[in-house]
Amino acid sequence: xxxxxxxxxxxxxxxxxxxxxxxxxxxxxxxxxxxxxxxxxxxxxxxxxxxxxxxxxxxxxxxxxxxxxxxxxxxxxxxxxxxxxxxxxxxxxxxxxxxxxxxxxxxxxxxxxxxxxxxxxxxxxxxxxxxxxxxxxxxxxxxxxxxxxxxxxxxxxxxxxxxxxxxxxxxxxxxxxxxxxxxxxxxxxxxxxxxxxxxxxxxxxxxxxxxxxxxxxxxxxxxxxxxxxxxxxxxxxxxxxxxxxxxxx
Amino acid sequence: xxxxxxxxxxxxxxxxxxxxxxxxxxxxxxxxxxxxxxxxxxxxxxxxxxxxxxxxxxxxxxxxxxxxxxxxxxxxxxxxxxxxxxxxxxxxxxxxxxxxxxxxxxxxxxxxxxxxxxxxxxxxxxxxxxxxxxxxxxxxxxxxxxxxxxxxxxxxxxxxxxxxxxxxxxxxxxxxxxxxxxxxxxxxxxxxxxxxxxxxxxxxxxxxxxxxxxxxxxxxxxxxxxx
Amino acid sequence: xxxxxxxxxxxxxxxxxxxxxxxxxxxxxxxxxxxxxxxxxxxxxxxxxxxxxxx
Numbered sequence: 072x073x074x075x076x077x078x079x080x081x082x083x084x085x086x087x088x089x090x091x092x093x094x095x096x097x098x099x100x101x102x103x104x105x106x107x108x109x110x111x112x113x114x115x116x117x118x119x120x121x122x123x124x125x126x127x128x129x130x131x132x133x134x135x136x137x138x139x140x141x142x143x144x145x146x147x148x149x150x151x152x153x154x155x156x157x158x159x160x161x162x163x164x165x166x167x168x169x170x171x172x173x174x175x176x177x178x179x180x181x182x183x184x185x186x187x188x189x190x191x192x193x194x195x196x197x198x199x200x201x202x203x204x205x206x207x208x209x210x211x212x213x214x215x216x217x218x219x220x221x222x223x224x225x226x227x228x229x230x231x232x233x234x235x236x237x238x239x240x241x242x243x244x245x246x247x248x249x250x251x252x253x254x255x256x257x258x259x260x261x262x263x264x265x266x267x268x269x270x271x272x273x274x275x276x277x278x279x280x281x282x283x284x285x286x287x288x289x290x291x292x293x294x295x296x297x298x299x300x301x302x303x304x305x306x307x308x309x310x311x312x313x314x315x316x317x318x319x320x
Numbered sequence: 321x322x323x324x325x326x327x328x329x330x331x332x333x334x335x336x337x338x339x340x341x342x343x344x345x346x347x348x349x350x351x352x353x354x355x356x357x358x359x360x361x362x363x364x365x366x367x368x369x370x371x372x373x374x375x376x377x378x379x380x381x382x383x384x385x386x387x388x389x390x391x392x393x394x395x396x397x398x399x400x401x402x403x404x405x406x407x408x409x410x411x412x413x414x415x416x417x418x419x420x421x422x423x424x425x426x427x428x429x430x431x432x433x434x435x436x437x438x439x440x441x442x443x444x445x446x447x448x449x450x451x452x453x454x455x456x457x458x459x460x461x462x463x464x465x466x467x468x469x470x471x472x473x474x475x476x477x478x479x480x481x482x483x484x485x486x487x488x489x490x491x492x493x494x495x496x497x498x499x500x501x502x503x504x505x506x507x508x509x510x511x512x513x514x515x516x517x518x519x520x521x522x523x524x525x526x527x528x529x530x531x532x533x534x535x536x537x538x539x540x541x542x543x544x545x546x547x
Numbered sequence: 548x549x550x551x552x553x554x555x556x557x558x559x560x561x562x563x564x565x566x567x568x569x570x571x572x573x574x575x576x577x578x579x580x581x582x583x584x585x586x587x588x589x590x591x592x593x594x595x596x597x598x599x600x601x602x
Binding site for chain 3: 117122123126127130131134169170176177180181184185187188285289292295296299300303308
């Protein structure tokens with residue numbers, strides 16, 4: 072596709088494009104959520120070992136995977152912004168952070184609620200849950216750092232450095248925690264047989280896709296606000312329909 | 321100044337920082353006192369039962385060391401930042417990374433090293449065995465420099481920001497967790513009769529990794545903060 | 548379809564619905580926050596423009 076991608080690296084152009092794209096992510100996300108929940112609750116059978124509680128995985132697993140994926144994408148955008156000095160890349164990183172943090176929180180919450188019936192405790196210091204907690208701290212650190220720097224360019228670049236250092240550290244942290252946990256007798260997650268029922272896999276996949284589309288939609292809305300704020304002194308912003316016409320949304 | 325070799329620069333920076341710190345001895349002492357106080361708080365909080373204290377000793381000492389290091393991090397660059405020296409440092413013809421390494425070494429000598437020396441005394445308070453104490457000193461010796469090196473990145477990123485010490489801690493503590501895990505793991509290993517080699521090897525690896533990357537990353541962070 | 552049984556989830560209802568409920572709340576709150584931020588940003592930009600016009 073011979074699209075001039077660099078055109079969309081300009082905040083002005085991307086603003087319009089993002090606005091048009093949002094419905095194409097939001098609606099499919101909603102539909103896929105509905106489909107995923109249907110398959111997860113009405114098609115997938117009851118697990119012999121974990122009974123009905125296992126159905127939490129249809130939201131816990133996608134959310135956990137995405138919380139890690141978002142961090143890497145965020146760090147990637149931040150790195151692009153740092154290396155190529157593109158403002159929009161940094162804005163995307165800033166836009167992704169809150170969603171990532173929320174997903175990490177939800178991963179912890181659902182993980183705890185799954186852990187309680189399974190292993191009898193709200194928190195089990197399982198390697199993955201503990202790494203998820205540390206991931207949440209990394210997100211919060213990124214957000215806190217950017218929030219406390221007034222100059223937007225310094226905020227972009229400081230955040231980028233922190234995000235990059237964080238991503239390099241994530242495998243080290245995960246490995247250490249995994250080692251620490253096996254030493255202290257961790258539990259493993261078992262299903263009634265080693266291969267999952269096809270409907271379970273389908274539900275997981277659909278929910279994963281739904282969450283991913285949701286993240287894109289929400290991030291696009293957020294980044295548009297960030298673009299408006301950062302570019303408020305430019306002409307293209309003052310000429311926008313939304314501001315002239317007094318749009319409500 | 322142009323005739324100064326890299327090692328010469330390193331020595332100069334370390335000597336300068338140590339000299340300046342000696343004029344404000346209180347700063348160094350407060351870190352140490354904080355360390356001792358935090359370690360002493362734990363038995364008060366959880367009870368004096370000897371077996372339990374022995375088990376948590378390494379963890380308590382390490383967490384206290386982490387917290388004490390975090391507290392002293394802001395001092396690494398703030399004084400020079402406030403009086404304009406840091407700006408001049410960014411302009412030196414020699415490598416900024418070497419200069420930063422010098423500051424990190426000085427910082428460690430003032431906040432990390434006292435902790436290492438104090439740790440055996442505190443370990444005794446917790447009834448640690450002789451081998452345990454010995455291993456604790458070794459891992460602290462390897463680990464506290466890593467804390468200073470990782471902390472330097474945080475200190476450089478948060479230069480001049482409100483939120484001070486707490487913000488640096490929020491940024492740096494998650495990154496220090498592997499050091500904590502293997503530092504305490506080594507002491508547990510020696511207490512249960514297992515080999516400490518893997519732990520010490522990993523700590524050594526982290527030390528080398530930090531030594532190679534941290535000064536350069538910190539230098540970049542300083543440039544970002546000072547523009 | 549026995550709805551009472553469905554909601555009980557063989558005794559695990561609290562955990563299952565506690566999870567999905569939280570996720571739903573988080574999504575709803577996030578969407579609300581994001582839309583609110585856009586509204587506020589647009590309002591501020593209009594104020595800026597009005598202030599500029601009146602000068």
